[in-house]
Amino acid sequence: MKQVQLLTPVAGKLIPLNAIQDPVFSQGMMGQGFGIEPTVGNVVAPVSGEITMVADTLHAIGFKANNELEVLVHLGIDTVEMGDRPPFKIQVKAGDHVEAGDPIGTMDIEAVAAAGKRTTVILAVTNSADMVANLDAQLGDVKAGVVGAVVDLNREVQPVVNTPKPQGKGSKYDALATQIITQVGGAANVKSVIHCITRVRFYLKDESQANDEVIRDLDGVIDVAKAGGQYQVVIGPAVNDVYDAIINQLGPGFGDDEASTAAMEKEANRAAWQKMTPWQKVKHGFSSLIGVITGSMIPVIGLLAASGILKGVLALLTTFNIVSDKAPTYVIINAMGDSVFYFLPIFVGFTAAKKLGADPVIMGIVGGVLTYPTIVGLASGGKVTGHLLGMAINADFFGIPVHVASYTYSIFPMIAGAWLASKLEPWLKRVIPTVLRMIFVPLIEVVLISGVIVIFIGPLITAFSGALAAGIMGIYQLSPAISGLIIGGFYQVLVIFGLHWAIIPIVVNDITTTGHSSINAIVSATMVAQGGAVLAIALKTKVASVKELAWPATISAFCGVTEPAMYGINLKYGRTFVTASIGGAVGGFLTGLLNVNMWGFAGSLIGVTSFINPKGLDFSLFGFLIASAATIIVSFTLTYLFGFSDADVKNVKKAPAKKHLGEQVA
Structure with missing residues (x-):
């Protein structure tokens, strides 16, 4: 045949x-x-x-x-x-x-x-x-x-009907399997076995019992390698058959098909990575990063949408003086709406760790460290003893002056920490004896990961944010319209990486010193843009699950909370985030061009009353309405026509990462 x-x-x-x-x-x-x-x-x-x-x-x-x-x-x-x-x-x-x-x-x-x-x-x-x-x-x-x-x-074969797979002795690979088992120290020295595309990977109790040279010389063995706590016997294309023969002799309890699949995928991805051009690697890495970010956020998107709507309702209650912002009712409702954002590092730590292959509970604890009240107190009200690279030195660690940043509402430091934990954890499990792992692995991880975020990652983001803030102010003083175009187009990108905190202090300073903020008005336009884009998807899509998420995400964005729209829909489908950002750029440009001012913090459509000048109605309110209408029209139209189709739902690229931002397929 x-x-x-x-x-x-x-x-x-x-x-x-x-x-x-x-x-x-x-x-x-x-x-x-x-x-x-x-x-x-x-x-x-x-x-x-x-x-x-x-x-x-x-x-x-x-x-x-x-x-x-x-x-x-x-x-x-x-x-x-x-x-x-x-x-x-x-x-x-x-x-x-x-x-x-x-x-x-x-x-x-x-x-x-x-x-x-x-x-x-x-x-x-x-x-x-x-x-x-x-x-x-x-x-x-x-x-x-x-x-x-x-x-x-490429060769003749004879059709076979219902020939059962050889079990135990009788396979042509049994002899090789027997020799390998013997030379790695016998079955008593084997803890478990997995395989990848080319290698049978043993977890041995004592690697020193394995006879490397004898195994290398066996007919059917290409080489021997040791890495990652594994004794790897390189077989080549026949690896599945050799692995099956080994498991047949050791017993099924020694095998782990799921781990073998993961190992095969990891090795295949490493090979695929090596074949990519530098530009392909950049694109793949960025796509993987976005996949990790959206994948880490998806489990909490529903909560974010619900909280955004609740915060919008609370803004209405306070705007129309139904509830005072000093009343216990306000405090309770505000806690309901704000808690998921305030403690976001805990949730993101847990979900990012699951995505990247680290321990979710440990990373949840790290998130708890970053949102611990005294840490938050250091960041917001700690004694400033000096400045370095534009950062306020507000604490010291064993005498080393450090800047403690605020991590509430943030996600990127936790994703970076989860990636670091995914690299640190396997190494700790290799070097720490089994009887001590339960205590010392989490202890070392919490100390090291929290320390790296607080001492290095946080200050780096703060330093970059400070430089960014200075650049934004320089551009704004040069031209409000150009500044609006740039901030409107890229503000939500800053949100992804936690760099939007560069703009928040400018807004706070403006409102506390002058009573209003033009930059906050531009930021408001970016919220409207995200809502306009996801509204287009809500009306266009025929995929029930997408529609069910798009509608509350739209409401949340128009209430000033863009995370559900951005992470749940727009960023996930790529082009949609681009069309939303274009809408934000148009809205920001018009907001700056029309010199729109904002007298409150609540933005997007829900914050319309923030654009009313307490000293008397001026053009800011009308400028806000014009800019918001243009923003919705542009982001909605571009998204509806070019930014999304239901085919994107099944073609969306997820970051294939479990142990590595650029590894894992299938």
Whole structure:
């Protein structure tokens, strides 16, 4: 048999491998194959043979075809991250035999898209190097269970029907597995085993018992490496078979399929990274960073939206003198609306750690350190003993003068801390004995990560913010209109990185000394712009989950809280954030050009009364209305026409990061 067929696992549009938005699959690292942008979620078997693997998260199914092809069907991209609530129902298990075209499960396409993952279904022949001479994919619209590709084999094979996978002794790799186990010190010296794309990775009790030179000389072994607390035996393309033979002899309790999948993905991503051009690396790194930021914020977006609406209601109550800002009622409602923002570092620490592979509880504690009342007190009212690089020295640490910044409402320092923890934690677990880890790993992490943020990251952000504030003031004094254009276009970018605090002191100083602030009026326009963009999505999208989030995010933005719109929708879909920023630039330009002033802190549409001059109505109110109308029209129109389509929901790029801002696929 020299030519065989692969059926399509789902209905949709069949695309070539290199069009898949994933470097591991698109570059053929997992073997030759094709992708399908599905239109229906029913999944069928692409080959006749045995089910060799069903991932715990149900996002991937492996087949050993009767014609000896080894086929992987991967449902969506990055869907492994949806393990808590998998959108798949798979009705087969490892060891089952199927015929090509048999139904094997379903995929909830809308749920995958709503989670911001690509829905692309990928079929890859994982033993292509050994079996495939050529694969000709049949591009275009296809039904499930039809011929998706014709494969030319590079050697003759005999069709096999219902041949069970060898168990225990009898596999041609058993002898090699036995030799490897013996030379690493025997089964008694093995704690666990995983594998990646090329290596069998042992966790040994005592690495000194392993005989490196003998293992290197074994037929079927390429090399031996030691890294990350693992004893790695480099096998090459036959790694799956050797690993299976080893686990068959040691017992299933020694294997970890989930860890093996993560190791394979990490190694594949490292290879993909090495093949990228410098510009591709920059784009991939930035995309990954945005993915981590939005991924860290998604779990709290609903709370932010609800809190934003509550803060808007409170602003109305105080504006119309229904509730005094000194009354206990105000204090209680304000706590309800403000707590999620005030303690945001705790929540972001937890979610960012989960995203990046650090301990969420430890990072939550680090967030608690940064929002601890006495730390907040040092930042806001500590005794200033000097200045350095524009920063007030308001504390010392073991005699070292430091600037303690305010971290309430901030997210970027915690994401940086979570990334650092993801690097520090594995090293600590390698060097600290098991019996001491429970106490000393969290102790060292909390001390080091908190210290790095307070002593280094916070002051760096403050220094940069100070320089930024000086630049903004210089531009504003030169031209309010140009300043409005720049601030309006980039203010929400500053919010992402916590640099907007550079502008807040200017606003506070203006209002406390003159009673009004023109810069705060420009900032208000950026809030309106984010609301206008997400309003366009709320009206345009037919994806229920997006619409459900877009409407409260719109209300929240118009109430002066842009985080739900920005992190939950606009930044997530890329172009939308750009169109919203263009709207903000237009609104800021008009606000500066018309010399709009603002006499209060509450911005966006909810803050309309802040634009009324207490000494008598002037053009500021009308300028605010003109600028806000123009902002909404521009951001809404650009977003509706160019900034978003429902296709973006399934094509959105999430940062593929668990252990590294630029690592992890699938």
